[in-house]
Amino acid sequence: MRRRRVAVLSALVLVAGLLGGCATQEQDSATDQAEIAADGYVYGYAPVALARTRANMICLLPVNQLYSQSAMSGPETRVVVAPNADTLYSIAWLDLRSGPVLLTHPEMGERYFDFQLLDMYTNVFGNIGTRETGQAAGSHVIVPPGWHGETPAGAAVIESPTWDAWVIGRTLVESDADLAAARAAQQQYAMTVLTSPIPDAPPPLPPTDCGNNPAPQAIAGSGPKVFDELSAILAANPPPEADAPMLEQLATLGVTPGATPSSGEPDDVTAMAAGVVRGDKQIVGLASTSSGGDGPWSSLQDAGRYGTDYLHRAGVAKIGLGANVPEESMYYVARTDAGGAALRGDGDGYRLHFPADGLPPIDERGFWSVTLYGPDMFFVANPLGRYAIGDRTPGLVRGADGSLDLWIGAKPPASGPSNWLPAPPGEFVLMLRSYLPTDQSWTPPAPEPGR
Template sequence: MTHLHDARLTGDETIETSFGTLKLEHTFPTDETSALLYDRMDAQRAAQAYLWALPLVGFATWRERAAETFGATGFGDFVVYDSLREKRGIVTANLTTPYIINFTNLAGGPVLIDYPAGPTAGGVLDFWQRPVVDLGQTGPDAGKGGGYVILGPGHDEAPFADSGRYVVRSETVNIFIAFRVLTQDPQLMASAKEGLKLSRAGAEPAPVRFIENVDREWSATPARDLQFWKDLATILSEEPVRQVDKALTAMLEPLGLVKGEPFAPDERQTRILEEGAALGELYVRNLQVNPRYTEPYWKDTSWYKSFDFEVEQETGTTLQLDQRATWFYEAVTSTKGMVHPTPGAGQVYMTAKRDSEGHLLRADRTYRLHVPANVPVAQFWSVTLYSEDTRRPYDNGGTEIRSVSLDSHDEQLQANDDGSIDLYIGPSAPAGTENNWMKTVAQDGWFVYFRLYAPTEPFFDKTWALPDFQAL
């Protein structure tokens, strides 16, 4: 018997591996070995396909559950996510400003958008969660508002050449349209909602329907087990297969997931797909905590830029699978303003999973985060607490947004004499710090996003930095 790394792979040989014993007879695998090798190969492929599929399944899950929860089934239906319960369903939602979101598709023809002027951040994304175009301050309208034409695969752009609109193309049939108003002024919010219009090409832009005040608990976290693959099969049936994705769709075919065919896996395929989903989720959690494709943003800390890849999700030589899997496991959406902010515009998302001693953050310990004075933002900053299990805003029994999100607009926050602020996260708050505390419960592991809206130069030149969490 030999170990795999010493195997000759010829003649009669028995090979010991981490996943079982393999046998060759006159160089060929025996029937039992063949079955074991296929199981191993298919489980590995399923785990890799899980990483690949995360952005697509993330949007498909959100679309379906928003339809169920909010009744957002019409062409011009925009859900307004404002309350804690509405936002707590979204993976790593920002809790400081309302979201206004629509899912639609281009099967019926190009979509026209009349976008309002004002201090907004938004965009149109394809279903791989890649920006088709930014809207608002980081978009071509630069916050002045304007008209857009969203083309789908195969649509002719010639009819819109002289339309006066910004013409862009999505590589997927399904699209996501969203924006948020970067102010708490209710008049600006009302004006933005009034100015938003949507139509199909050939029709006049029409006011949209806003679905508001539903205030229900729900979840857009992608499913585990076989349901993940059912959701993937559904959305793949609606979308073209891009050239860059053909190798991954080929890996899924032996597991019963074939575009254009019913998804009905047999017992073996089901077992392997469920194993692959579990293994894939463990892979991506390891990438979250120990990313090997990047370094901490600030030296001698554990703080990383959460979005650390190109919005196209590709370079000249690679599809950025690990980078985008990390982000789309714990978050949703992408815009150019998130990836390539410039001083005074865009947003930055910072995250940490370890404390100042390098230990993993725990739900049963209390930590202090010291936020130095003069946070380099032209707009505001926020710290939001998320569950590692669901990646949604943390459910600690609180009913107010500030129970899981604290920000620089919060008048209840207690600042130090020098303008710095100490925030606390854990099962209990040190005496007198309750206004600066977010509670953790049981074994529900957590992480935060420290968001900087319109970061300024001290962030980019790193003359301002966040220290690590300190365990108390």
Template sequence: MSVANASNDFATNTFAHATTLANASFRTVVLPNTDTLYSAALLDLSAGDVVVTMPERELGRFYVLPFYDLYGNNVCSIGTVTNSTAGKYLIQYQPSNAACDLIPDTNDGYAGTISLPTVYGAILLRIEVFNSSDVDHIVSTIQPHFTLTSLNTPSSGAPPLTSALLNDNLAADNAPLHLLQLLSRVASFNPAEEASDAERVATTLKTAGISVSSESYTQPPDVDLASAYNTALNLVQQVPLDPANLLPLGSSSPITWSTTLPSLSGDFHARYDIHPAYTVTQEFYANQTYMVEFRGGKPDVRGFWSLTVYAGDGFLVPNAGDRYSLGDRGSLTYPDGTPVYTGNGNRAGGDWNDSRGSTYTDVDVAAEWKSNWLPTPADGAEFMFILRFYGPTISLTDGTYQYPKITAVDANPPLPISE
């Protein structure tokens, strides 16, 4: 999916709709979903406000339309869980004053207002796909009705978001210097999200050689940028592992399941040591088969759920069958071959207390496991997997739900016996 136009500038304020599901060649997003279609847009509010149009939601279909500021903060989301009201939403620039007002305004006709604290931002729409034959319907019938329109409102005075702004005359072979030079160009029009923190951030940037008024970078004397850069990266990488930043979800030996605290998820406010990334805390070994046991029953979600395997680089694992995830719209079966789900997602009854999911390395999978297996990288390469819940209910976050048990087993183990 490309967001570049013929003049090599970025095509801002317009959606670039993906028309195929993510596979092993997909490199637009790290750790992609394999059961949603993506639509991406770069927001440029330098010339004024922008309006996003959200169509009527199809019954039973989940989608999420999140808005991000320049620094990766998810300042607002609309869609199935938060607000599924169809209509036009105003996106405006409010320096250091992020807001997500989803109450319709009868005076201006907008269904809500999203205030970005930075001039530049992004949208990453995700639409649930029921099965492979559903893709064409979404592409032709749903995606075209998500639109962006620029308004003729007062300009912010910021330069337009172009490839030249982001690339020209920046250090190409020095990552720390490149980052600081780029930040110098955009900092004055893209302040910290928290107004109360703006002065402290400006002082810190000035110490680092960035002047928010001159939009240029001057490296402080006697500063080793490479050393400072590595120190900062090491500090940030340790933050997600701090138990104080995690919400326990339950223990299923030998794994303790947890997620980032809601207060630190998506919108980081003044926590600059938090960054939008996934952290894997469980080590999985090469050339080993693992069995994932969902003994807590079907995950109770208002949207959908999936278990997806990734290679060590965060992208999907190449395999002959293009098989990347399992979930409520896949081929999961009970040991006797009965489908766990029928139709689209959570439309089937019954308990799921004895079904198993399994990941396999570079081996042939037995016929009885074909519906419940996921391939991991060949040749014993590093891998990870992520369990996602879209629209989780309280049972998945209050310790009530029994999270899956993951154990190492022999390749193609015997099917479990109902207990």
């Protein structure tokens, strides 16, 4: 009888072990799927942010038409994070299923300008302007992937890697008195679709739902439905071959071109929900901390060309969607002072001290500025209406040795407002832009507390 009880107990132990092993395997599998979903969320963050931005903007700006901003950006400008206060923007969203698009501009004299071309994965595939193509009047044709048709004689051809693309034009405004002349230059920009629709093109992006489009700055709030948006982008804009390993992983969750994975298998949906949370923490963590060097400034050193560094791509999209390549413009972001404390406008403020030989190194055709944003990366209203300060700010006072001190805080320094960049009472973010930089290894001075 005793032997029988032992045998029964042994069998129960064996069954329990097998069940425990199955439970552990299931837990491991769920963990693996959540990790895949987290990586997939990071992968999809930039193209989803871009697609949402596009959806919101084409409610006002029809595709394949160039819209030129007539006023400088201000606190009311809240469509794309981190707008600059240096240039007038010209914007176009291209749908190359309609055929190639011809972009022309006039002779630009000495005025800096640039048309930046981005694919739907936020990679920069071309620049037309001062640095890349020069100041002479120009004609450029932007063609869809694999285009072999005819183009206008004398026009330079630029092939887009994706069927949808974003054109960001920037036209420098030297001063308030120069605004009208900058507008006049913009009015001579022109965009034209050249041919009829292409029959074998992939499907278009989903139609926009004006007034109800989800916000580009709140992607995580959509949970697993983010992967539906990514699936639509994959169908409309086939990604580069280098993304194949990531796409294979995503397919295990049902994330494939044109699918609606949020309505898929419950376990996959659960994994996607967990992945959104995990992936977003990675992106927020990267965007909220400094990197590259010992000081408080992080540099978007590799912006515009991301390859398979999807986390870097997502981090740039979080704080500076539409950032250009470093040879065109460098971006330095600071959220803390020299001691590591968060930047705040209350208190005694901060000094940025540039030695006479330590100003941002730029080409003579370029320019630089320091811009202040709230934590959401948009301008904050202030009594001066000054959102950036830089080499074109009138009345800047230099030291006797040629050095330059910029003062940042809620109150002006004792020396007066000439070198003052107003800040809100709470936390803020600084971004130093250097257009046409000549030394990409240069680093800005750390914000020093006190006056």
